[in-house]
Amino acid sequence: MTDERQNPDDDAPIVVEGLVNRFGDFTVHDGLDLIVRRREILGVVGGSGTGKSVLMRSIIGLQQPAAGRIDVLGKTITGEDLDKKIGVRRRWGVLFQGGALFSTLTVGENVEVPLKQFYPEIGDELRREIARYKVLLSGLPEDAIAKYPSELSGGMKKRAGLARALALDPELLFLDEPTAGLDPIGAAKFDRQTRELKDTLGLTVFLITHDLDTLYEICDRVAVIAEKKIIAVGTIPELLETRHPWIEEYFNGPRGRGARNTHNLKTLSASEQVW
Template sequence: MAEQETATAPEPAKAEEPPVIKVEGLVNKFGDFAVHDGLDLEVRRGEIIGVVGGSGTGKSVLMRSIIGLQYPTAGHIEVLGRTITGVDLDQKIGVRRRWGVLFQGGALFSTLTVGENVEVPIKQFYPEIEEGLRKEIARYKVLLSGLPEEAIAKYPSELSGGMKKRAGLARALALDPELLFLDEPTAGLDPIGAAKFDRQTRELKETLGLTVFLITHDLDTLYEICDRVAVLADKQVIAVGTIPELLETKHPWIEEYFNGPRGRGARNTHNLKTLSASEQVW
């Protein structure tokens, strides 16, 4: 008698992980002028998403809306499973501990040293931590940002532009965030400094398991470290995807941005690096 084959039940499909950031129907108006009108965006856990767009498309306004510094005219925003829109500050405190922000230029407090700047969010959210431990945490974050230890005692006026960025990064990492917001982090840096910052961002993302929301104009940054790119135009996010996917999108701004002289240059440089890396493997 032939043995019966035992049918194997198919494994149930895994539920898709909810987005870390979910923006629906966002409207931001200043007077009669609408910066965003019905903007939608989802950010996946563990990705570096680059946000690009022409001047005045509201990239920083979008970030400020997500972190609760800008009150939208309409729309719904969730971050790390918590609603941000339409709730008071006390309700946002819990989720604010779980993200870090690097603003343009670093936004450091000029009267505080680098170490003291890093201590600010620790004091704010964890006032029970004693001073010695707080200073040790600040020291570790400064070193993690790539600054030398002696920078801890320096004031912002004593730092170069690149060092200010790293000091701002150290402060953004102070609370061991799950989510990191970077607003034009390589703006004003020389090409070598910008490339180092890009590499460090990727390393921090992989080491710490971060999700990174990155506003940038830097095409090299997009090619080097971004998993996906969101394009703002016409008061909305008009496209989200990998760069090869965006290159297939027939929108005038996208075509000009990625296929202009600088876009072609960044793509060629990236392709050469990829080719060189594959040759080394072989």
């Protein structure tokens, strides 16, 4: 596996160096380093309380670290005020857990929110047309545009949140547990949609998940948070060679073996179809 600190990538859209996050006397991250490569889907895993969401919030500027440096799309965002971050914020989209939709707005109106915030000069008709396109791009039917969040299933709420995350044509897409709470069929569809969007739009995806199927199916690399740092980054085959207790238990436990066997069967089946 690559030591991120020894192999800087000048084209990397996200570079985190020496990150420290504290809440009172509790230290979540202590010297965390991470490089996210352009146009990859990076899965981020770790035990509960290891700070996966805190890391994401630090990268998007919602959490001010105690120390360290974060560069996003070539700009250092740590230590900068909100006004100076606005330019780079237009270039990413975020899907929070549960979708985080505004309950009093329709799906279409939810998607219009970032357009109104960052591009107020856009006329109402064009803004509605952009929102319509993003809703369809997320995999929702057109009639979902006029529905309120309370009228949507869990999977539809996730897709509505995804449509809003795509509103500004982002280069970076942040997904926090996007398949949590979805049934296996819905989760698999969302995974396929994520991969298709990444390939079609050239996105870089930062994906927090506990879903082993997601890791095997769509992630190019996986970063593991433990001991307040990123302890390993690599492909799943590379991680399977790592002799760390948490990584071994996570990927070689019953669920890990089950996800690996399922993935291997799919790969074998696909190869047989080619022949």
